[in-house]
Amino acid sequence: MTLPLADALKGRLIVSCQAPPGDPMRHTDTLVRMTLAARAGGAAAVRVNDPEVVAAAVAAVDLPVIGLWKDGDSGVFITPTVRHALALVDAGAAVVAADATARPRPDGSTFADLVEAVHEAGALVMADVSTFEEGREAAEQGADLVGTTLSGYVPGSPVQTAPDLALVADLAAALTVPVIAEGRIATPAQAAAALAAGAHSVVVGTAITAPTALTASFVKGLDG
């Protein structure tokens, strides 16, 4: 089955509009403005953290919203439980992005439980994975999209400064669901390379929507 949403995302850019805790940009109206800027620039969808921001973005921007809910900062913390996932659906997310790594979830549920609950509630699921095996299993468990989001951030995946295009290529060759390239895509050329490697769509966050981190990288460059 081809999902209409997947058709709308094919070959296109998804902009992640997030700000970490304590960042001056972590402000709902500011993040919504980022989603509007992403739309004005031609993005096909936005990826947004926290049900409050998801609801505000859904009301403001005429694009599909991929919602996640980061809760905590260790172990499984991207939409870790069924409760978090359903709150995102209630907020209007078209797609719920959730950690699909092979680690225990805080409510003792499985990724398959989350997929079932989100599907019953009428939304789709993007599996954030760190390895090929996790991506394969997530697709088997019903994920509608599989993203390379967590490669480099979970033990067992390669730590690198570049995007994990090898993982994109391996997943794209093996899966029938769309594979989304996400993580450390810093230039238009890298985004194009991700599509060439087989990605269905490309998510870019920091390089577009993180002025604090970008400023720090320039300051570090000047420090030599």
Ligand SMILES: CC(=O)N[C@H](C=O)[C@@H](O)[C@H](O)[C@H](O)COP(=O)(O)O
């Ligand atoms: C690992 C993790 O927690 N990734 C998060 C997932 O939503 C975000 O912090 C990233 O900004 C996002 O994946 C986009 O990646 P990049 O900012 O590298 O373009």
